[in-house]
Amino acid sequence: MPTDPLAWETRERRVAYSCPGFDVINESVRLPDGTETEFDYLSEPASVCVLPFTPEGDVVCIEEWRQAVSRISHGLPVGGVEPEDDDLEASARRELAEETGHEAERLEPLTTVEPANGIADAVLHFFVAEGCRPTAEQRLDHNESIRVTERSLKELTDAVADGEIRDGRTVLALSYYRLFDEGSGPDGK
Structure with missing residues (x-):
């Protein structure tokens, strides 16, 4: 688990959408103040x-x-x-x-x-x-x-x-x- 007080904790991770070249990732995260929310991002190879x-x-x-x-x-x-x-x-x-x-x-x-x-x-x-x-x-x-x-x-x-x-x-x-x-x-x- 990250030790920096700004770090978010990833609770769960899943591929929401996949196609040739990239995936869209959905993560359930806990923010530093304890709020739980969702975060989506694009994942692609280098x-x-x-x-x-x-x-x-x-x-x-x-x-x-x-x-x-x-x-x-x-x-x-x-x-x-x-x-x-x-x-x-x-x-x-x-x-x-x-x-x-x-x-x-x-x-x-x-x-x-x-x-x-x-x-x-x-x-x-x-x-x-x-x-x-x-x-x-x-x-x-x-x-x-x-x-x-x-x-x-x-x-x-x-x-x-x-x-x-x-x-x-x-x-x-x-x-x-x-x-x-x-x-x-x-x-x-």
């Missing part, structure tokens, strides 16, 4: 997001239809960690190849976040990939519609600043990279 640079320093981006917002989303390769992946880097390399047909010479971890921990248990691991070259065809999932593009880092940054890119994972990856890690990237651009 994911990876890749900020991939070509040898010339451009960013390999994707344009993908997103049904939840009924539009094309401009962003970066992102996907779930699969049971057969040896580690997070293997997941990142697989997602990059599947969604873009590119392979990276080098991958470095960028950061790990819980993007929506008030409503989900999701964990997202970010990587910077350098030396990305097209080596194969895309291997898209049955429900993916993706077009591969390249943008300069400045163009990508401007697209985030202008609100053209609204995908939170892409905004976070680029922002974190520009704020904390940019000097170690391709030509520090």
Whole structure:
């Protein structure tokens, strides 16, 4: 049982709804003041997001239809960690190849976040990939519609600043990279 006075006690846990990709979990909980209530959240496997640079320093981006917002989303390769992946880097390399047909010479971890921990248990691991070259065809999932593009880092940054890119994972990856890690990237651009 948690020892912090802010901690909630989970009394019972059940899957309220399950579908490919995520579950909705319902928990009966006791709050610190003794109140008993219900709490629902989204549960999904860990994911990876890749900020991939070509040898010339451009960013390999994707344009993908997103049904939840009924539009094309401009962003970066992102996907779930699969049971057969040896580690997070293997997941990142697989997602990059599947969604873009590119392979990276080098991958470095960028950061790990819980993007929506008030409503989900999701964990997202970010990587910077350098030396990305097209080596194969895309291997898209049955429900993916993706077009591969390249943008300069400045163009990508401007697209985030202008609100053209609204995908939170892409905004976070680029922002974190520009704020904390940019000097170690391709030509520090």
